[in-house]
Amino acid sequence: MNRLLSIKHIYLCLSIVFISLFSTLSFTTIASAAEPTDACGTPTNIIKLNCGDGKGMGNNAIWGILLAVIMILTAGIGIVAIGGLIYGAILYTTAQDNSGQITKSKTTIANVVIGLVLYAFMWSLLQFLVPGGVFSNSGGSSVTFTTGTATPETRTANTNSPSSNGGSSSPASTNNPSAVTKVKFKNFRDASASSNGVLKPGVLFRSAKLLYAAAKDINALSQVLGPNGLIIDLRTAEQVRKAPDKVVPGVKRVHKPVQAFSDTGVAVTNPSIRKAFLGSFRAMANNPGPVLIHCMAGKDRTGWVTAMIMGISGASRDQIRAEYALSTKAYPDHDPNWINSGLTQIDKKYNGSYRKYLKKGVGLSDAEIDKLIAKFKA
Known part of the structure; x- marks a missing residue:
């Protein structure tokens, strides 16, 4: 031939x-x-x-x-x-x-x-x-990038803040409280609204993905979070690729992927999922300003992180369940009892202690947990 x-x-x-x-x-x-x-x-x-x-x-x-x-x-x-x-x-x-x-x-x-x-x-x-791997990044590694024009505040946020030095300081809440009511995209809310004084207002926000947010909502969100704000995206690399967030000018955004799960119990029993949450909690602890955390719908992975922050801040189980149930307004078919499985596993494996779960299960240090408490607890 x-x-x-x-x-x-x-x-x-x-x-x-x-x-x-x-x-x-x-x-x-x-x-x-x-x-x-x-x-x-x-x-x-x-x-x-x-x-x-x-x-x-x-x-x-x-x-x-x-x-x-x-x-x-x-x-x-x-x-x-x-x-x-x-x-x-x-x-x-x-x-x-x-x-x-x-x-x-x-x-x-x-x-x-x-x-x-x-x-x-x-x-x-x-x-x-190659950042995040050649084809996907659904594991525990993370990609950090900004979603908008950088400002001097965002450039120095992690290096000059007291939190980054290991000190504990109370973070500034939203720079524009009135702008919070102008943000109308799906499942957005201040997590402190239903906590009855457990969480500081204007510090922890949660929502669904930002793909379908209107321009006016994005602009209002930029005012709410301010130059020291942080957006934490819990979605997998594939989910981000298919539904990329819209840009929020001047606000830093980090990708801390956690695989979606159908039962909150695995957030306690599955070692890889526990460890995947480490990056998000650590980013929250080290950022000096308000935080918006979201996944696809902003109810399950986001709800679990919010529940843990409320837990270490002293919220009761009823308060945690009530905050989680608010997602039924955006998703009527959402089961408000879905979070109970994870809370039950914390009772079984960590004697009901959120701190033990975050330290022994997720991998945070005592100092990092103390930062979270100082940042979010009212």
Whole structure:
């Protein structure tokens, strides 16, 4: 058979492409490493994501293109590998006593295997370098980025605040209390509204995803949270990709993914889900201003985090259940008793202590738990 392009030539071409791609990533890594780290671009793995331009567009677009190239190359290599194995198998099975053909078939199959091993090695390096991983980030790692024009306050929020130094200080509540009533998107509320004085007003907000929020609601939310505010997104990477939040100008946003669950009991009994909550609680403790936390609907994962904050702040079970039940206004089919399973597991495994759950189950230190109490407890 006349071959216009041998298997070896194909692997040579792919090697050149990978070397070029890896060089581009390495150059970007070196360039980003030389930049100062601030709240406008927190390092994730090795490469740093930078601020957007106020319209939600930033260096993430570059990584999107690179990831698309990686996925296309992966598909191409899969096709070439399958073709090479089939070709080698055909050569071998039809060789009979032709020693030259047998050698060629073995060489072809060996080249395919070597190519796959090299690609697996390259993929592992890319998985380490690319923010959040090559394809998804549904585990415990997080990507931190801003959703709007950076301000001096947001750039220094985590480095100059008393909380970041391990001190405990009372955070500033919303800069514009009147703006809270103007925020009308789904399931948004101040978690203190139903706590009967357990939580400080204007410090902890919760909602559904921001994809469908109107422009006037986004502007009002920007006023509510202010330059020291923080948005914590609990959704998985795939959920964020399918329904990206709208930009809230001047407010920092962090992604702390937690896998969705159908029973709150797993938030206590499942080690990986417990640990996934660590990043969100830690971000809340270290941020000096108001916090908005949300997931897809803003009722389950968000409701669990809110319940734990209320618990360590001294709320009764009835108060926790009442706050959780408020989501039925946005979702009439929502079961207000859904949270009971998790609370029962805390009773069984941690003697009813929210502090023990956060320390032994989630992984927070005593100092971090004290920060949360100082920040949110009225």
